[in-house]
Amino acid sequence: MKFKSCLVFSIFLVIAIVKAEVFDITKFGAKPDAEISKALSDAWAAACSAQQPSQLLIPKGRFCLNVAEFKGPCKAPIEVKIDGTVVAPEDPIVIPKGAQWITFSYVSGLKITGSGTVDGVGGAMSWPTDDPINTIEKGSPLQYNLCFNFVKDSSITGITSKDSKNYHVNLMTCTNVIFDNFHVSAPQASPNTVGIHIGWSKNITVKNSVIETGDDCVSTGDGCESIHIEGVKCGPGRGISVGGLGRNKGEKPVVGVFVKNCTFTGTENGAWIKTWPHSHRGDASDIHFEDLVMDKVENPIIIEQDYCPHIECKKNSPSEVKVHNVFIKNVKGTSTSPEVVKLRCSTSNDGCENVQISDINLTYDGNKGPAVQECHNVKPVYTGQILPPGCAPDAIN
Numbered sequence: 001m002k003f004k005s006c007l008v009f010s011i012f013l014v015i016a017i018v019k020a021e022v023f024d025i026t027k028f029g030a031k032p033d034a035e036i037s038k039a040l041s042d043a044w045a046a047a048c049s050a051q052q053p054s055q056l057l058i059p060k061g062r063f064c065l066n067v068a069e070f071k072g073p074c075k076a077p078i079e080v081k082i083d084g085t086v087v088a089p090e091d092p093i094v095i096p097k098g099a100q101w102i103t104f105s106y107v108s109g110l111k112i113t114g115s116g117t118v119d120g121v122g123g124a125m126s127w128p129t130d131d132p133i134n135t136i137e138k139g140s141p142l143q144y145n146l147c148f149n150f151v152k153d154s155s156i157t158g159i160t161s162k163d164s165k166n167y168h169v170n171l172m173t174c175t176n177v178i179f180d181n182f183h184v185s186a187p188q189a190s191p192n193t194v195g196i197h198i199g200w201s202k203n204i205t206v207k208n209s210v211i212e213t214g215d216d217c218v219s220t221g222d223g224c225e226s227i228h229i230e231g232v233k234c235g236p237g238r239g240i241s242v243g244g245l246g247r248n249k250g251e252k253p254v255v256g257v258f259v260k261n262c263t264f265t266g267t268e269n270g271a272w273i274k275t276w277p278h279s280h281r282g283d284a285s286d287i288h289f290e291d292l293v294m295d296k297v298e299n300p301i302i303i304e305q306d307y308c309p310h311i312e313c314k315k316n317s318p319s320e321v322k323v324h325n326v327f328i329k330n331v332k333g334t335s336t337s338p339e340v341v342k343l344r345c346s347t348s349n350d351g352c353e354n355v356q357i358s359d360i361n362l363t364y365d366g367n368k369g370p371a372v373q374e375c376h377n378v379k380p381v382y383t384g385q386i387l388p389p390g391c392a393p394d395a396i397n
């Protein structure tokens with residue numbers, strides 16, 4: 001008898017753990033091809049207040065969505081399963097002023113799963129404006145596809161972010177978040193469509209993901225700590241970056257970025273650290289780029305302390321961001337510019353410090369001379385096989 005009741009209890013426990021209560025948006029009034037923001041917010045309210053683990057389900061089908069804010073904290077772990085295609089309004093004006101398109105905030109233990117797509121419908125109405133800052137000032141900002149603010153202990157797997165109007169994903173003040181098997185898709189010519197931007201966050205992992213977009217595949221802003229980017233296929237895109245740092249006063253350091261086992265195909269940059277000239281103070285250290293393959297990349301390895309994508313910078317005034325403890329190891333492949341390694345460090349703060357490069361083999365795929373390395377205000381330490389040869393110590397200014 002004792003054994004039996006124990007067994008029954010165990011089975012009950014297993015079922016309770018495995019079987020999350022499902023909140024299907026179609027039970028809350030969502031219909032294919034119709035606008036679903038009310039149904040989605042009602043389903044979220046019910047799922048988020050459930051005492052047991054719950055699943056909010058967006059089933060297969062096409063749904064239109066003007067805006068969604070998924071706000072926690074929730075009572076129990078929550079899964080959002082996206083199997084359908086969720087489509088944004090084409091005109092950014094339709095999304096309420098000040099909101100992003102889809103936002104998750106103050107949620108812990110969130111799992112986003114499914115095989116669906118969130119389609120930001122970037123294109124004619126948002127991409128030609130090329131300057132989101134200007135657009136914001138004009139009162140018509142371009143929205144991110146997915147925003148995560150104050151999200152903790154969470155994962156995003158399986159889904160695709162397509163054609164965002166602005167960044168695909170923006171993380172702000174997040175901790176312990178994993179993107180695994182996440183996809184980003186936008187044309188090479190789409191401006192500002194950063195794949196995943198991480199800011200003010202700690203212990204974030206992006207792995208086994210394919211990112212094809214018009215801007216940085218992954219970028220790491222100030223205040224980031226322990227960022228792991230592994231097994232990412234980047235391209236088209238502008239590379240995997242740390243920065244641009246130093247633009248704003250009081251930026252917090254970037255410490256610990258690990259980019260490993262990634263491939264870059266036809267991208268503008270590969271391993272990229274960028275800081276603004278004429279900048280505020282900043283600090284970037286403990287940065288690792290390891291086991292990378294470059295396929296026709298314009299700048300496979302680049303530290304760019306005179307990063308200035310807009311014309312208003314004072315390029316003659318140095319960057320005040322200190323870049324130190326950078327480790328670049330086992331990088332192979334082809335470059336479309338002869339300067340396959342560009343280390344353009346600032347004249348300020350004694351330049352870059354402790355930059356170590358080992359085992360690189362980068363060939364120049366073009367006819368403007370041999371492949372070379374370029375060094376300014378840095379004395380890299382080379383070990384292993386270095387092709388093309390490193391900057392000669394006395395040639396370094």
Ligand SMILES: *[C@@H]1O[C@H](CO)[C@@H](O)[C@H](O)[C@H]1NC(C)=O
Nearest residue numbers: 153154175176177178203204
């Ligand atoms: C980092 O985040 C992952 C995923 O949430 C978690 O499993 C791991 O324990 C975290 N590591 C630390 C040191 O907090």
Ligand SMILES: *[C@@H]1O[C@H](CO)[C@@H](O)[C@H](O)[C@H]1NC(C)=O
Nearest residue numbers: 208209230231232233261262
């Ligand atoms: C490297 O990344 C690929 C995905 O691009 C993955 O399939 C493979 O398992 C990774 N290899 C290692 C050693 O982690």
Ligand SMILES: *[C@@H]1O[C@H](CO)[C@@H](O)[C@H](O)[C@H]1NC(C)=O
Nearest residue numbers: 332333334361362363385387
């Ligand atoms: C460097 O890479 C090229 C092809 O990208 C290859 O042909 C060559 O053997 C490599 N060199 C060494 C020393 O590994």
